[in-house]
Amino acid sequence: MLIKKLTVEDINHDLLKKIYHWRFNVYSKYFSNDFRPSYKNHIEFLNRAISSTNEIWFGLFIYRNNDEMSFAGCASIYNFKNSECEFGRLMISPSHLGHSYSRKLIFFIINYVKDQLSADRIKLVVKSDNIYATNVYISIGFLLTKTGKLNEYTLNVN
Numbered sequence: 001m002l003i004k005k006l007t008v009e010d011i012n013h014d015l016l017k018k019i020y021h022w023r024f025n026v027y028s029k030y031f032s033n034d035f036r037p038s039y040k041n042h043i044e045f046l047n048r049a050i051s052s053t054n055e056i057w058f059g060l061f062i063y064r065n066n067d068e069m070s071f072a073g074c075a076s077i078y079n080f081k082n083s084e085c086e087f088g089r090l091m092i093s094p095s096h097l098g099h100s101y102s103r104k105l106i107f108f109i110i111n112y113v114k115d116q117l118s119a120d121r122i123k124l125v126v127k128s129d130n131i132y133a134t135n136v137y138i139s140i141g142f143l144l145t146k147t148g149k150l151n152e153y154t155l156n157v158n
């Protein structure tokens with residue numbers, strides 16, 4: 001398994017297609033924003049996001065038998081301000097669910113936030129009926145800070 005910060009060099013059709021497919025086909029019900037961009041807009045959005053200074057994307061890759069890596073998950077942090085950042089876009093490939101890969105990805109990101117951004121807090125929102133993601137966040141130590149259709153969770157990292 002490899003987890004890394006994504007750069008423009010990592011953006012290829014496999015990665016773009018997977019993120020689009022997971023977000024707008026397989027997992028759309030887990031996200032609150034119903035807007036569905038065209039694939040072309042999605043490519044532009046990701047390229048812009050990954051080059052932005054206020055947003056960082058992370059990728060999780062799994063080694064196949066032949067030593068090739070398969071893109072299997074992602075998440076991002078954004079809106080860095082006042083020692084705080086937001087976390088979101090967490091998705092693990094349907095064929096890789098159930099191995100706690102999301103926890104590994106989130107721990108990697110927490111360390112990145114501490115070491116590279118020197119931020120104190122990570123915030124996220126999650127639909128209140130999204131049990132799978134909520135369980136992951138609680139198991140890591142995120143605390144419920146606002147309730148509603150969307151619940152807000154916060155983790156103090158320092």
Ligand SMILES: CC(C)(COP(=O)(O)OP(=O)(O)OC[C@H]1O[C@@H](n2cnc3c(N)ncnc32)[C@H](O)[C@@H]1OP(=O)(O)O)[C@@H](O)C(=O)NCCC(=O)NCCS
Pocket residue numbers: 027030031089090091092093096097098099100101102103125126127130132133136
């Ligand atoms: C949240 C998410 C990343 C967790 O994935 P994960 O790290 O593989 O989850 P876990 O390893 O903790 O899985 C625990 C169990 O729940 C099951 N599970 C996890 N997510 C599932 C899903 N979306 N659908 C069905 N079952 C799921 C796993 O198969 C596993 O079952 P098992 O104990 O019988 O083996 C994943 O559910 C996902 O990508 N969800 C869609 C996107 C999403 O909700 N993002 C968060 C938005 S705030």
